[in-house]
Amino acid sequence: MDAARRLIRVKGSSFTTQELVKEAGIALQTFYRHFAGKDQLLLAVFEEEIINGAADIDAAMRRLPDPVARLRLFVTGALESLRDLDGDPAHDDPDRGMGPRFVTAEHWRLHQLFPDEMAQVNQPFADLVERELREAAALGLLRPADPASDAWFVMKLVMSVYHHYAFATAGERLEDIAAQLWAFCLAAFNGGGETPPPSLTGTPS
Structure with missing residues (x-):
């Protein structure tokens, strides 16, 4: 898998x-003892990348004070790697x-x-x-209809926006696209705002 990367x-x-197999320094037979073919190897690479990516996002989310702020980080932060497509030669070749x-x-x-x-590979993000x-x-901050179902739809929506702008020309700034995406998700969760209740902020009622 490291050789594949x-x-x-x-x-x-x-x-x-x-x-x-040449890059990995192994025999072809050894490869086929572990993977049915190249596509199965790529599937395993994707799975490991998403597990590691979900762990990184989770660590960043846990530094934030409340679940609404953490959800916003997930939704908007997912688009950050699209900055690789801004034409800056200092960034990696996006292709x-x-x-x-x-x-x-x-x-x-x-x-x-x-x-x-x-x-199943994408499930860690929905979780x-x-x-x-x-x-x-x-905490009474949001009113999701069904947390499991809503989480799946949000994951798919974020992925769809990411996949679209990976190739499409963005007519707006990335920050504005992310803000619109978050506003849509927040409305879908029946959220009336982003200010935590007194129990989270310490503000007297």
Whole structure:
């Protein structure tokens, strides 16, 4: 998998199995003892990337004071890597590596081949949203209709916006797109605002 990541940074997903085993320093038979083929390997790479990404987002969310703020970070922060597409030569080539365009193209290609597996791969993101929705509901901050279902839809919405702007030209600033996305999600959660109740802020009622 580490060898696959190195090749992805250089060639995207166009590397061959022969190139992979050479980069990894293993025999072809060894590769096939672990993976049925290259697509199964890429699926495993996606799974590990999302697990690690979800852990990083979770750590950042836990530094915030309330579940609404943490949800906002999840929704808006997911678009941050799209800054790689702003034309700044200091950024990585967006068509190589695990950049937005590679992630988008491979995500949907693998989804066509392994829809159930890809749904499970993405589940850690939905789990983070559901956790915060349940806490926000318990505190009276938000009124989600069904935290599990709402979390799944939010994850899919955020992914769709990310995938769209990975290729489409944005007519607005990334910050404005993220703000609009968050406002839409907040309304869907029946949130009346972002100010925590007195029990969270310490403000007397």
